[in-house]
Amino acid sequence: MNPFAVARQVGAVLLAIALAPLFMGWVAQCRAWLQNRSAPPLLLPFRTLRKLFWKDAALAEHASPLFRSTPYVLFGTMVLAAAIIPSVVLDLPFVLVADAIALVGLFATARVFIALAAMDIGTAFGTLGARREMMIGFLAEPALLMVFFNAFLISGSTALPSIAGRLAAPPFIIYPSLAFAGVAFVMVLLAENARIPIDNPATHLELTMIHEAMVLEYSARHLALVEWASALKLFNYACIGFALFVPWGLASQHASPGTLALAVVALLLKLALAGAALALVETVSAKLRIFRAPEFLAMAFLLAVLGLLVHLLLGA
Amino acid sequence: MPSLVLLLGLIAGWLGLGLAGLLRPHSVGFVARVIFPLGALVALAVGLVGLSALLPGAIAQVLVLPLGLPDLPFHIRLDPLAAFFLLLLGSAGVGISFFAAGYFRSGQGTAPGLLCLQYHVFLASMAMVVLADDAYLFMVAWETMALSSYFLVTTQHRIPEIRRAGFLYLLIAHVGAIGILLSFGVLQGGSWRFTFDAMRGQTLGPARASIAFLLALGGFGAKAGLVPMHVWLPEAHPAAPSPVSALMSGVMLKTAVYGFLRVTLDLLHTDQWWWGGVPLAIGLGTALFGAVFAAVQTDMKRLLAYSSIENVGLIFTALGLALFFRSFGLQLFAALALSAALIHALNHALFKSLLFLATGSVLHATGERNLGKLGGLIRRMPWIAATALVGTLAIAGLPPLNGFVSEWLLLQAFLSTPRIPKAFVNMLIPLGAAALALTVALAGYVMVKFYGVIFLGQPRETALAKAHRSGWLERIGLTWLALGCVVLGAFPRLLLDAAAPVTQTLVGATVHRGRATWAIAPIAPEQASYSGLLFLAGILGVVGFTFLAVRRIYHGRVRRTAAWDCGYPWQTPRMQDTAEGFGQPIRHIFGSAFRIERELPSPWDSAPRYRIHIEDRLWRALYVPLGRAVQRLADLVAVVQGGRLSIYLLYAFLTLIGLLVFVL
Numbered sequence: 001m002n003p004f005a006v007a008r009q010v011g012a013v014l015l016a017i018a019l020a021p022l023f024m025g026w027v028a029q030c031r032a033w034l035q036n037r038s039a040p041p042l043l044l045p046f047r048t049l050r051k052l053f054w055k056d057a058a059l060a061e062h063a064s065p066l067f068r069s070t071p072y073v074l075f076g077t078m079v080l081a082a083a084i085i086p087s088v089v090l091d092l093p094f095v096l097v098a099d100a101i102a103l104v105g106l107f108a109t110a111r112v113f114i115a116l117a118a119m120d121i122g123t124a125f126g127t128l129g130a131r132r133e134m135m136i137g138f139l140a141e142p143a144l145l146m147v148f149f150n151a152f153l154i155s156g157s158t159a160l161p162s163i164a165g166r167l168a169a170p171p172f173i174i175y176p177s178l179a180f181a182g183v184a185f186v187m188v189l190l191a192e193n194a195r196i197p198i199d200n201p202a203t204h205l206e207l208t209m210i211h212e213a214m215v216l217e218y219s220a221r222h223l224a225l226v227e228w229a230s231a232l233k234l235f236n237y238a239c240i241g242f243a244l245f246v247p248w249g250l251a252s253q254h255a256s257p258g259t260l261a262l263a264v265v266a267l268l269l270k271l272a273l274a275g276a277a278l279a280l281v282e283t284v285s286a287k288l289r290i291f292r293a294p295e296f297l298a299m300a301f302l303l304a305v306l307g308l309l310v311h312l313l314l315g316a
Numbered sequence: 317m318p319s320l321v322l323l324l325g326l327i328a329g330w331l332g333l334g335l336a337g338l339l340r341p342h343s344v345g346f347v348a349r350v351i352f353p354l355g356a357l358v359a360l361a362v363g364l365v366g367l368s369a370l371l372p373g374a375i376a377q378v379l380v381l382p383l384g385l386p387d388l389p390f391h392i393r394l395d396p397l398a399a400f401f402l403l404l405l406g407s408a409g410v411g412i413s414f415f416a417a418g419y420f421r422s423g424q425g426t427a428p429g430l431l432c433l434q435y436h437v438f439l440a441s442m443a444m445v446v447l448a449d450d451a452y453l454f455m456v457a458w459e460t461m462a463l464s465s466y467f468l469v470t471t472q473h474r475i476p477e478i479r480r481a482g483f484l485y486l487l488i489a490h491v492g493a494i495g496i497l498l499s500f501g502v503l504q505g506g507s508w509r510f511t512f513d514a515m516r517g518q519t520l521g522p523a524r525a526s527i528a529f530l531l532a533l534g535g536f537g538a539k540a541g542l543v544p545m546h547v548w549l550p551e552a553h554p555a556a557p558s559p560v561s562a563l564m565s566g567v568m569l570k571t572a573v574y575g576f577l578r579v580t581l582d583l584l585h586t587d588q589w590w591w592g593g594v595p596l597a598i599g600l601g602t603a604l605f606g607a608v609f610a611a612v613q614t615d616m617k618r619l620l621a622y623s624s625i626e627n628v629g630l631i632f633t634a635l636g637l638a639l640f641f642r643s644f645g646l647q648l649f650a651a652l653a654l655s656a657a658l659i660h661a662l663n664h665a666l667f668k669s670l671l672f673l674a675t676g677s678v679l680h681a682t683g684e685r686n687l688g689k690l691g692g693l694i695r696r697m698p699w700i701a702a703t704a705l706v707g708t709l710a711i712a713g714l715p716p717l718n719g720f721v722s723e724w725l726l727l728q729a730f731l732s733t734p735r736i737p738k739a740f741v742n743m744l745i746p747l748g749a750a751a752l753a754l755t756v757a758l759a760g761y762v763m764v765k766f767y768g769v770i771f772l773g774q775p776r777e778t779a780l781a782k783a784h785r786s787g788w789l790e791r792i793g794l795t796w797l798a799l800g801c802v803v804l805g806a807f808p809r810l811l812l813d814a815a816a817p818v819t820q821t822l823v824g825a826t827v828h829r830g831r832a833t834w835a836i837a838p839i840a841p842e843q844a845s846y847s848g849l850l851f852l853a854g855i856l857g858v859v860g861f862t863f864l865a866v867r868r869i870y871h872g873r874v875r876r877t878a879a880w881d882c883g884y885p886w887q888t889p890r891m892q893d894t895a896e897g898f899g900q901p902i903r904h905i906f907g908s909a910f911r912i913e914r915e916l917p918s919p920w921d922s923a924p925r926y927r928i929h930i931e932d933r934l935w936r937a938l939y940v941p942l943g944r945a946v947q948r949l950a951d952l953v954a955v956v957q958g959g960r961l962s963i964y965l966l967y968a969f970l971t972l973i974g975l976l977v978f979v980l
Contacts, residue, residue, distance in 0.1 A: 053866070053869075053870045054870060056871075056873040056874070056875050057873065057874045057875065058874075058875045058876075058877050058880075059874050059875070059876055059877070060876075060877065060878065060879040060880070061876050061877065061878060061879075062692070062695060062774065062879075064694045064695060064772070066694065066705070066772070069859075072859045072862050072863050073855070073859055075858070075859075075862050076855050076856075076858040076859035076862060077855065079858045079862075080851075080854050080855055080858060083854070094850075094854070096835055096837075096841070096845050096847065097835070097845075097846070097847040097850040097851050097854065098715070098846060098847070098851055099844045099845065099846060101724055101727050101728075101844070101846075102715050102720075102724065102846055102851065105713065105714055105715040105720050105723075105724075106715060108712070108713075108714055108757070108760055109709070109714045109715065111760070112709065112712060112714060112760055112763070112764055115764050115768070116764060116767060116768055116772060119764075119768035119769075119772040119773050119892075119893075120694075120772045120773065121773070121879045121881075122691065122692065122772065122773030122774035122879075122889060122892050123879050123880075123881035123887060123891070123892070124881065124884075124887065124891040124892065125881055125882060126881075126892075127768070127773065127892045127893035127897075127898070128893065130764065130768065130893075130898075131893055131897070131898050131900070131901065132901075134760070134761045134764050134765075134901075135761075135901040135902075135905075137757065137760070137761070138754075138757040138758050138760065138761045139754075139757070141753070141756075141757040141760070142750065142753030142754045142756070142757050145727075145753040146749070146750060146753060149731065149746070149749060152731055153734065156842075156843060157842055157843050157844065158728070158731065158843065158844040159842070159843075159844060159845070162842060204882070206882065216880060216881065216882060217879060217880055217881070219880075221866055221870060225862070225866070291904070294901070294904075294905050301750070301754075305746060305747065305750045308746035308749075308750075309743065309746055312734070312742055312743055312746065313743070
């Protein structure tokens with residue numbers, strides 16, 4: 001195996017780990033601006049993480065080893081996901097290990113673990129959050145899979161770098177099926193990352209919270225890892241979106257350092273725009289009642305399936 | 317042909333062990349601690365022989381046994397397809413038999429010695445089903461399997477519900493057997509020779525072949541639990557002792573898959589393009605049905621039974637795809653879909669047995685099957701909880717365990733369908749892929765519910781605090797199966813290697829396995845590849861590194877306190893979600909699939925009572941009218957039964973006259 005490829009791989013993963021909290025901070029800042037509030041500093045997520053890591057962990061008396069290990073598993077799955085998704089370079093050796101289907105499986109693993117951990121303490125809120133998370137998940141997961149199938153029909157590969165490389169390659173073609181998939185993907189992204197209109201990351205209101213209800217019992221370093229993993233998840237989803245729908249600007253296999261730097265700049269630019277767009281979506285939409293969430297996700301699922309049918313009907 | 321003779325010896329060994337149990341039928345110590353572990357070793361040997369017949373260079377072996385009726389000797393044959401299912405039987409059988417050794421104890425119902433005989437006859441008959449090379453022996457073994465498992469299901473025969481479940485099982489097993497028998501009748505094509513070899517030599521017209529195909533699908537589908545013939549599964553599986561449930565769900569359902577494969581891909585060598593559509597559609601429907609119903613169950617073994625229905629549906633979906641591909645001459649993709657089916661059958665045998673056995677341990681420790689009264693067992697039974705966690709993650713189809721491998725292969729097979737040169741089929745396939753994706757995701761929901769409610773949280777009943785740990789024999793069985801899930805997940809290449817000789821003989825192609833032993837890329841590396849080992853190593857590496865880094869840079873200080881729960885101080889275990897509560901969103905979303913009877917308490921009740929009964933709509937839509945129709949028909953026939961001897965003698969006399977007229 002090429003040592004440079006491995007180095008690029010490790011570099012991409014480290015970049016993802018470092019950029020993820022920053023991206024969270026950027027979204028929060030954009031949201032504050034759009035809502036006429038004074039914005040928190042961009043680096044606030046890092047400060048929060050640092051504070052949390054230094055604190056003593058408070059753990060419920062009957063917490064099992066599953067509960068204690070879950071934050072590490074969450075963080076591990078999200079880091080592994082970052083190794084599969086092309087954010088800066090197309091040439092990721094790790095892609096031979098897992099393709100887009102395995103990526104969906106990886107997200108599912110993370111979800112199952114956090115839901116199990118939430119049920120472990122046996123509080124009312126924990127199980128409530130776990131149930132809701134699984135309800136969101138069982139609809140969002142097939143929708144995401146269908147989005148990937150759309151991309152597969154065009155590119156003939158389930159490996160994300162191949163998909164991105166194929167879509168970015170000239171000539172530039174507009175695929176109608178990808179339009180359907182794009183809308184479906186945005187809906188899945190909102191649901192899976194606990195954003196408005198499905199969940200609100202800034203709430204602790206009992207009746208509405210999903211993600212927060214599951215992590216209520218975590219504190220200190222465990223909470224820090226959970227939060228970092230959530231940030232990484234959002235970052236990963238953004239990068240999946242870039243790879244599928246705006247695949248330009250990724251550095252190819254034999255990129256010079258200059259091109260690499262350009263690719264990093266392109267990524268930052270995309271992230272900045274995506275963060276602003278996300279904040280805009282969250283500002284203009286209201287949170288849905290929890291019973292409406294299945295309809296929202298079923299729509300995403302059907303849109304993605306429609307995309308498949310459109311592709312096959314048009315033969316393109 | 318040494319390995320075939322060896323196999324016969326091993327099967328005879330199982331029968332001998334079963335008979336030995338009758339020597340001291342009431343001694344649990346002798347039967348359980350001596351005979352069952354020996355049976356497990358025989359199962360290991362059967363699995364190894366199966367494996368050896370899958371190695372490259374192994375050839376099919378045949379043997380004619382001088383048993384059976386005059387002029388109808390038993391033919392047996394060990395080919396790759398049979399060998400694969402022997403491997404399945406052996407590998408699951410080892411774990412189940414070891415567990416059973418620690419599980420059975422004296423009580424009401426069948427005496428241990430008799431149980432031991434039934435259990436080993438059941439194992440031996442399943443091996444004979446797979447080895448049979450003529451329709452006669454196949455049916456004999458098939459019926460032996462049905463009867464021995466019927467007696468095992470009704471072990472607790474003093475309980476009326478269990479007798480009823482057993483009857484339902486026997487009834488549907490026999491309706492299925494009639495279908496299989498008729499299918500063989502069509503397959504012999506007028507030659508009146510019932511060896512499989514003769515059937516392979518027949519060339520049937522499309523209409524006859526289609527009839528044989530549909531009869532086989534119906535017959536084997538009844539045994540496998542395809543909708544609408546699934547009703548016996550959620551009744552019989554909870555009724556049986558847990559090792560028997562494991563054997564039935566993990567192995568016996570797969571003999572139906574074997575039979576279907578044998579008839580459609582081996583004996584019938586003509587095929588129509590639409591054939592694949594039937595098992596594909598029924599399989600997808602079954603899978604979705606099973607997953608939705610599993611999500612609303614409150615009995616842990618019923619939940620697993622519905623999950624078995626789901627998994628059988630997935631296997632038949634893959635078989636349908638394989639038939640589709642084969643009829644369009646796409647051998648490579650047919651091999652891919654067939655591999656997915658075979659591998660899922662093997663995987664399911666491992667993790668479903670594991671979970672059924674784990675419920676057995678829970679049942680013994682707590683005496684509860686109702687999910688609503690369990691909880692928090694991870695602290696009382698850590699070993700069971702750890703192995704059950706492996707099974708849960710595997711059955712939920714999560715990487716890097718073995719369940720993911722077969723689901724990945726199945727999805728890859730679905731993604732290859734645009735190559736089918738028929739636009740109509742092409743349009744329908746995305747809908748199938750969508751249904752499949754939904755089912756797989758629902759399976760995750762179901763398994764979180766299963767594991768979370770049983771093992772996590774706080775005990776919902778005070779009696780659970782007395783739950784005791786499992787014995788070491790039970791642990792051996794569980795650990796064997798859990799290790800199987802992990803190892804096969806890490807080395808998916810082994811699974812493909814085991815399936816390759818089967819796909820080569822049945823569809824004439826194998827999937828690409830490449831040179832790398834650590835990764836699989838069944839079609840082409842550019843299209844897709846997956847490596848379970850590196851995946852596992854990646855996760856463990858990152859998790860371990862993070863753990864050490866956090867410890868090293870910061871600290872590992874922990875303070876134990878009460879649970880926070882937003883500061884609410886008066887928590888009780890009853891505030892957790894029950895199994896019903898956890899299934900509520902599914903009940904809400906798929907409401908029209910169920911027939912729900914609900915009894916809500918009013919605020920003024922002195923003893924409020926909440927009761928909900930969820931029923932399968934098919935009961936009232938199909939089975940009750942069918943039962944009534946049969947009853948009416950029987951009433952009509954009953955007219956001729958006068959109950960007087962002279963009338964019956966008159967019938968006999970008239971029949972004789974009629975026959976004489978016919979002959980002369």
